Amino acid sequence: MNDTPIFLRACKREPTEYTPVWLMRQAGRFLKEYRSLRRQHSFLTLCKTPELATQVTLLPIEKLNVDAAIIFADILLPLEPMGIDLEFTKGEGPVIHNPPRSRAEVGKLKTIEAEEDLAFVMEAITLVYRQLTGRIPLIGFSGAPFTLASYLLEGGSTKDFIKTKSLMYEDPSCWHLLMEKLSEAIISYLNAQVRAGAEALQVFDSWAGTLSPKDYEEFVLPHSQRVFRALPTKIPAIHFATGTSGILDLMHEAGGDILGIDWRIDLGKAWQRLGYNIGIQGNLDPTALLGPPERIESKVEEILHSAEGRPGHIFNLGHGVLPQTPEENVITMVEAVHRLSRDR
C-alpha cells in the first residue's frame, strides 16, 4: 500500500489506480457557499484573511471529491508589496492604478520578502495543510513572469496585449529588467509557499499562448526557466497556459514536471509531441460543464482515451471553471473521471 496521495504519484508519472482530478477555480464563484461569503467580504478580504482563505480553499474538497486542494489567492497578490496599487472592481476584474510607464518606474519596483510581505498567504497555506491532514495534497501557485508583466503593463485585462508587446519590441532591455524583477518576486513567493506547506506548485502563464514562438523564446522563456530552476526539486511543478499548441516544445524547455494545456489541442497528440518525459494536465473545455451529463461523460471518456492510461495524466479543465457552471455537473465530471479511469 502506497501512502503517497494519488495526485503526487501522478505528478511523478507513477502508475495510479485511477486518474487524479482537480479544477482550476474549484474554490470559486460557481459554488453557492463562495457566493454567500463574497456577499459578506470583498475579494481581497477573502485573500488576505487566513481563516477565510482557508475556509474557501476547503469548500470544494468534500463536495466535489477532488484529488488536490489549491490555495485560495490571486495571481496578482505579489504585485502589491512591489509597490503596485491593485484593486478588484465589480465586473471589470483587476485594475492596476499605477502601471509602470518608464524604465525609471520599472526600476523603482521593490524587491519582496514573500514570507513577510505575503504572510497572510503563508498562514493560510499552513492552516489548510493542517486541516487536510495528508488526505489530499495542497497546491501553491503564482503567475508566471510574462502573465504578471502583461497585467501590470496593460493595467488590467486585455485582448491584444498591445502595451505588453510594444514594450518588448521598443525597449527590450526595459522589458527584461521588468521580467527579472518579477521573476525574483515569484521565486521568493513560491519557495515561501513550499516552506509553509505547499506540496506541489502551479505556475500560471495563462496568456503565454498569445505570443509567437519567436517572441516567447526571446522575451519569456529565459525568465520562466529561471523561475522553474529556482524551485525545490522535490516539489512537482505544473506549468500552465492556454492556446499553446504552437509553443509546447518551448514551454517544456522553460520547465515544469507537468504541462497544463487547454482543450484547443488533442491531449494525446500534445503529449506525443512533447515526448513522454513530462506529465500532462488537462484538458476539458470549461463550457462542456454547461452541457448535459451524457455529453460531459462522453467528453471525459474522449480525454481519458486520448491519454491512453499513461502514468502522468492529471485531469483538469483547460481553464478555470465558469461561474455559471452547475455544481452537479462538476460532481458528474469528477465522478466520471474516477470511474472511467478505474475501468480502463
Next chain:
Amino acid sequence: MNDTPIFLRACKREPTEYTPVWLMRQAGRFLKEYRSLRRQHSFLTLCKTPELATQVTLLPIEKLNVDAAIIFADILLPLEPMGIDLEFTKGEGPVIHNPPRSRAEVGKLKTIEAEEDLAFVMEAITLVYRQLTGRIPLIGFSGAPFTLASYLLEGGSTKDFIKTKSLMYEDPSCWHLLMEKLSEAIISYLNAQVRAGAEALQVFDSWAGTLSPKDYEEFVLPHSQRVFRALPTKIPAIHFATGTSGILDLMHEAGGDILGIDWRIDLGKAWQRLGYNIGIQGNLDPTALLGPPERIESKVEEILHSAEGRPGHIFNLGHGVLPQTPEENVITMVEAVHRLSRDR
C-alpha cells in the same frame, strides 16, 4: 512572361519572383482617408453604397503597394436578408437584436438569393474589378458557418462562446439546422461574388480555434466542407482562422487551397505538418506593426525564412491590422516582404 498576377500564381503554388502580400483589414481604420470617410458615413452606409465601398476598397492599393485587393464589406452582411436585425454600435461592434433562441426561430431564418439580396456587394465588386483593370486581383469573402453562427447566437462579440457551445451540446440537431441554413446562404453569397468579378475567395472562420478538435470535427467540419465543395474550382479559396495550431489537419480536411494561420505557430512547422499540397497565408502578429521598423523587418525575414521560399506562400498578418497602426509601418512591411523575398 506570365500575365497572371503574382498573387493568383502563388495561390496555385506556382513559383513567383517575390512573395505576394496583402493585409486583412487593409482598407480600414488605420488609414486616415478611411477615418475621414467614416466621419461622413456610417459603417453600414459605406458597405451598402457601391461607389463608397469601391472607394474604400481601392484606398490602400497604391499607397501600400499590396498584391491583392479585398472587397470592403462585413462578414455579417448576409445575416440581414436572412431576417436578422443587425446594428453596428460605436465602440461595441456588431449587435444582433433578434438572435434565434429556439428551433422554431432557427427554422424561420430565410433562404437568400445573394445576387438580389446583397446586390450592393456585387455592384461594388464589379466596379472595383473594372477599376483594377487586371493589375492586381480582387478577393471576395464571407464568414464561415461557425463564425456566423457564433455572432448570431451570442448577439455580438464574445470571449467564451457560451451560448454557441451550449447549443451544440444541448441540441445538436438544432445546431446542425442552423449551420445548414448559414452554409446555404454563404454558398449563394460566394458564388455570386465570383460571378460579379471576385478572382479569389477568403472564408473567415476567425474563431474556429476556440473549439476542441473533437467539437470542430463534429459540429463545424462537415458544414465548412460543404461550403468549400460548392465553390467554383477555378477560383482559389483561402481558409482562415486564428488559434488553430491544434486543428490544422481538420481545417485542411474541411477545404481551401490556402490555409490562413496566425502567429501563434511557426509558419514553416505548420506547413510541414499540413503537407505541402496546400498553400499557406500568414503570419505576422499585427502588434509587430506597432514596433520599430528594424523589428518589423527582422520579423518579416523570420517568416520568409520559415517559409523557405516554397511556392504557395502568401504573406499576410495573422489577423486584421490594428486601428492604431502607423501607415508608414505597413508600407515598411510590404516593402520588406517584396525586397527580402526577391533577394532569397
